[in-house]
Amino acid sequence: MNRIRNLSMMLAAVLTLASGTGHAQDAQDAVALGKKLTTNNCAVCHTFGKDEPSGQGPNLFGIFGRPLASEPGFKYSAGMKAAAPRKVWDGKLLDAWLTDTQTVAPGNAMTYFEGDEARRQKIIAYLRTLH
Numbered sequence: 703m704n705r706i707r708n709l710s711m712m713l714a715a716v717l718t719l720a721s722g723t724g725h726a727q728d729a730q731d732a733v734a735l736g737k738k739l740t741t742n743n744c745a746v747c748h749t750f751g752k753d754e755p756s757g758q759g760p761n762l763f764g765i766f767g768r769p770l771a772s773e774p775g776f777k778y779s780a781g782m783k784a785a786a787p788r789k790v791w792d793g794k795l796l797d798a799w800l801t802d803t804q805t806v807a808p809g810n811a812m813t814y815f816e817g818d819e820a821r822r823q824k825i826i827a828y829l830r831t832l833h
């Protein structure tokens with residue numbers, strides 16, 4: 703009886719461990735896919751490495767927790783600067799931005815949106831790792 707209990711407890715522990723790894727794996731997959739999406743969809747205009755020069759759009763290294771329109775040396779549009787005061791990039795704001803940038807900063811100059819929720823979340827998961 704005791705042996706059976708021990709065995710089932712062990713099994714439960716193994717299963718918990720396995721599903722835990724599964725979640726970590728899912729998160730890793732999301733970041734890897736997000737990196738691919740970001741390279742394909744954003745890298746024409748943005749750079750992502752530390753201290754890389756901005757392109758047509760600002761460098762996005764460390765974007766999480768960064769105030770809007772604050773990349774040194776980048777010439778932001780008037781719309782972007784007008785929207786910036788007291789706003790900081792987080793997952794929610796990035797989601798709104800990538801859905802429709804005009805809802806976040808009317809008159810901004812980024813002519814890109816990502817209408818697919820799952821793809822947006824992967825892009826944001828990758829951006830979160832850039833620090």
Ligand code: HEC
Nearest residue numbers: 743744747758759760770771772778779782810811812814
């Ligand atoms: C066609 C060029 C282009 C593409 C493609 C593009 N962006 Fe942008 N992005 C810009 C420009 C230009 C700005 C600055 C807008 C302004 O000043 O009005 C900007 C601004 C941003 C900002 C605000 C940064 C800050 O310093 O406040 C974020 C975040 C951003 N883009 C993320 C992305 C992501 C993520 C993608 C891909 C999913 C993407 N962009 C695709 C051109 C682009």
